[in-house]
Amino acid sequence: MKIKYYFVAYFICIFLILLFVAFISVSKNQNGIFHFAAINELTESDLISESFVLMMGSEVPQLRDNLNENDIKPPDFSSLMFAFTSGITPKNFTSLIELELPGMKSFFNGVHLQGEEFDLTAMPVESPPPDFEKLLKEDSSGNQPEKEDGTGQETSDAEVFIYHSHAWEAFLPLLDDKEKKPSEASSTNSKQNIVLAGSMLADQLEKRGVSTLHDKTNVTASLNEKGWGPGDSYKFSRQSVKEVMASNDNVNYIIDIHRDALRKDQTTVTIDGKSYAKLFFIVGVGHEDYEKNFQFAKELHNLIEQKYPGLSKGIYEKSKSDGNGIYNQDISGRSLLIEFGGIDNNREELRNTAEAMAEVLSEHQKDAVKVNSAN
Template sequence: MRQRTLKRKKKIISVVLIGAALYCFCANYNMILPAIAAGAEQTAKFSALAVMPEGGAERLREEMSGEISVTKSTMVTVPVTTPPKPTENPQVTTKTTEKTTTNPQYGKVQTVNMSGSGYSFKWNNILVNNKTKSHTFNIEKELAIRPDINIHKNGKPQVLIMHTHATESYMTTDNGQYNKSFSARDRDNTKNMVRVGEEIKKQLDAAGIVTIHDKTQHDYPSYNGGYERSAATTKKYLKQYPSIDVVLDIHRDAITRDDGTKIKPTAVIGGKKAAQIMICAGCQDDKVTGFPDWQHNLRFALRLQKQCNDSYSGLVRPMYFVSKKYNEYLSRGSLLLEMGSDSNTLEEAVYSGKLLGISLAKVLNTLEIK
């Protein structure tokens, strides 16, 4: 009887304890459930962090920064490694197969109209670049004096065209650049100064002014000594044909800036590109002697400069007046002409030869003895 009573008491006590436990559980249910949910959420986030791309992972880390330091009652502790802070201006390296437009094999060609630049003094449309140390002159007064040139249209040679540097040549393309390995020299007379000289002769002959064109390449095989050799050729013709009063030494210029850019002196005349011409008039000055009659050559140069400008504005650059002889001392009607530069094309130079020939014929016609 006593044992049954004891068992009965144990059952009652067990029921009471279970009931108390249930009561406590129910009373704290609203606190326990959020903790369980929070733990599950943290576990899910850390799992996602492990597989997420860098951009999304960084965003998730920012969101979790306040959640990792939870209260001591947090059941799960997860170590988090903070990634290195990105720089403010990250460098992005991108591979590309695009070819660069800069090629060290080529240089730049700049087209420039030089008709109104680089002169010392002027009168009307005549500009002079005076490179002498002690000479100056009045353009208007010199123009008024007749050059010592007498043209006869009697079938005898009046003009000699020759080339101290016959092999000087031109660009073969017109695209704003040049090949640095290209040599502007050519022994083919259809591609060098001889071709330009032929065009000048053609215009003079058409005007009834008999012209001899010497095609000797005085700069081959050696460039040095060219003026001495061309002087000998000129003297030979002057002796053989005393009727010759005008001697033209046809060259081309070469202009290159310090940065390697080549200058292409160009004018557009009649819708076509023409290589600009520079008329060179030498004189006796300082150490340059043996050229006492240089004023006669100057007067001829001024008349040709004026006629070119009157007929074809922009065709000529300022006249180059310098203390040099250039073999001009051999005749009072001798001039050196620079037909463009090495960056012009042959076509442009030949076109200028045509325009020069027409202008020169007009000047010589005013000096004709009838």
């Protein structure tokens, strides 16, 4: 009978070991459900990774020779344990900064292709959720411009679709109440919030012959009608994107325009004497095909750098651990979230950036058409 129990215990141990190996072998994206800092340290630390490789090299002569050629030496035990338990790599000051400054580690890991004037303090900052009750009262005050629910125009052959998951994000210089604090920069007025930037970009694209569909939906009112809150904004906008994609086979570009919560010195740049609201491309890495979106962002960033150096702050990757992580970008490889300036940017700066962005997008679209026709 004891032998039988030994066999059962043996198989259970083998199963648990295999389960553990499978768990730590899963890629970052698949492992998003089981997000543990300890696992991240195991997979991301160069010191710990090299230690594992050195252990393997003791059994594989070819691997050992390669390690010797690259001058990789075994770390001492104390350094290894210190890095594993504290998250700080000896002789690497950056690891200490990443540990002490909130959000800095994800920032270092997420920023790519920085613009010429990029600053480490210029990472994107999202505004706090708005006071929906105040925004709904604003809707009923009668001071709104013409009603702009739904898409800007009925265009079945549009090539670009512009929408706003956080349509309430407003700009302080455009608000009627000049005493509002930065945290209160919200409005349902499409002449004061991020919808204005979307309208400017849509108009500029149309002038360049690019058919554009702009969704000017009052997201605040629409969420309220469904009994949803700010946290459901991407679920709501996802419905809009899917509806457009289902009814329009020509849409190649899907752009969710937001504005940053940073102040003017971090969101504004002067190029050839003109003031622009800076751009920041956000790529969600919470889905398996995010590389397509990253490539799209990279192409746009590079074009902007050629024509308007410093206008693009770069590309920022966001996972589910520091945001939505998908941002509807799994629907199309040419889908992006773009931070369009910040809370202090004015109408002129937004217009200048809209013109520059339209120029780059239309050029990219024409190049894509040439490539497709050649194939």
